[in-house]
Amino acid sequence: MKRSPFTRRITTVVVAVLAAAGCSAQQSGGTTGTYSLWDPYPQFDQGSEWVKMIEKCGAEAGVEIERQAYDTTDLTNKVLLAAQQGTAPNVLVVDNPVVSTMVEAGVVKSNQDTGLDASQASPNLVAAGQVDGQTYGVPIGANTLALYYNKAVLSAAGVDPASITDWASLDAALAKVVASGKKGITFSAIGTEEGSFQFLPWFWGAGAKLTELSSPEAAAAVDLWKSWLDKGYAPNSVINNTQTTSWQEFAAGEFAFTENGTWQLQNAKKAGFEYGVLAIPARTGGVAPAPTGGEFVTVPAQREPDSEKTAAKIANCLVGSDNLLATDTALTYVSAVSSVQQRQVAAQPDLQVWVDAVQAAKGRTGDGLGTKYPRISQPLWTAVQAVLTGSKSSQDALAAAQAAASSSK
């Protein structure tokens, strides 16, 4: 009997361990008063406009919302795992090229089923969420790529930014800048989705198609980048640059141009020099279609269909035109709705060039590509890197990329 308190303590420990193990599975979200919303905006904390908007929309739907923010690269797998366990969030804000993956996985419901309304948003932005004639989710806003330029560097080199309308005039401008002792252009050609994202405006601007990577148009786009490296217009570091590091190179003040996105506007104002923005020119003139960035608000499938309807109400509120201006301002996005775009430009005239770029932009998963896109994008960025490092010619690299893209299931 002497040992019994000790034994009891051991038993307690064992029970505690087993209980802890058993509890690791989370409870599933139901139709109770609390709804979950996941977004890829960890930069916004509790006091931000975005979170206030979420709370307001929850209150309008009569529920409380528990919001969780994940890093955008993390979110896809987190959602897939949660859906596997039956604990998917009620409302999911997810990067637009991932929507088709979520549809393929059967994680998100179509707008027809839930009553989510995408009719206000521009068709070129909604396209990323369309699979087999059904629309999934609503774009909350869009960002895209354009060319930022340093006004002082350009004027010292005698370049008028308005003269840059096609690849030839851009090349001529770069030649003048480099001749004046400054640096030309910086971008990101890193071996991830970011590299493909940055390459696509040139790829599409040359007239190439994602279904045919080995076309002469595609080769022309890679050769343009390669020629910039060879002539010293672009630094060798672009091969390993993320969009953030290429922005840092530009912000140092030596570069004439950087290819970068809407999200750098706030940083541009802090850069300490006068900057301008121009749309990326297509090969023979006009605005090149840049890929759309930005998220979709979607409604994941739940066990109780009633909760999907309420979730759609919350989602509709977040993208409703009354709230959209505030939401997109909070996110520094260009709105997906043209009437709201006009209000944004009225309030901030320098957004006009971004609105033009967004209107010309294309979804990466559009044109019926859907989940084929990731299998095309990876060989594409690998080929671009192979050409830029000089290890393969553009023909060989793109032929290999096309072979890899068409052989993958």
Add this chain to the structure above:
Amino acid sequence: MALRRQLVAWAFLLPLLAYLLLCYAYPLLTNIDLSIRHYTVRTFVHGGAELVGLDNYATVFADPNFGNALVNTVVFTVASLVFQYALGLALAVFFARDFTLSATLRALFLVPWLLPLIVSASTWAWMLNSEAGVVNAVLGFFGAAPVDWLTSPDRSLLSVTIANIWIGVPFNLVLLYSGLKNIPGEVYEASALDGASAWQTFRHITFPVLRPVSAVTLLLGLVYTLKVFDIIWIMTRGGPSGSSATLATWSYELGFGSMLPRFGPSAAVGNVLILLAVVGGLLYARYQRHQEPA
């Protein structure tokens, strides 16, 4: 009473058993299960992935990236181990002499091991940047042309290996130093009386006596280096064009690097990596068995 004793014994065992099953057996089995099924995103979420046997392994082995990643893994691991061990041993012998400030200096050498990997890897990436890196600035000061450390397919593996060696030296230093301190002073006195030179002392006393510690150090280094991921991913993403990709980064790229995960092949590569580490462990066990009778 006997039953009671048994119960108590089980009570002691259970937490450990639960821990082993939950944290080791279950993930390993799940990984094997992932690797022998054809998972799409749909079957991953809704279940019902068909069994495909070793198909994923066949896919992985037939992929041109496999040979490349395997060779890179071997080069990266062997080069890291050799240099980490050699530098660690040299420093350990140096510090074993216990001169003034040696403890302070030794503590300073530990810094690379203590820094979070994201900090050291990002710092290396900045230093080796071909455009604005400090290494090229120093080279330029001496009139050398800039070197594309991270952006040339011929040098990217070298660069990440150098960074990894720098991080691993302190680990080798600490283990080997404590091994050296356990060698009795009389042995050295005897060799000094016999007139052994410094090199002879090292060659015939220090190195042989240190062998068991060296074996453990190298085994731990092997297991650690095989699965190095963060340094390479942060510095080069395994690029350009896969030139610094190892099995670890390739497995990650397959599973998490694109918007459409390929769980099956990714798990297969992960299992190959585990097998490599197990082979290293078996070699060590064999070596130990040879040592013990002596």
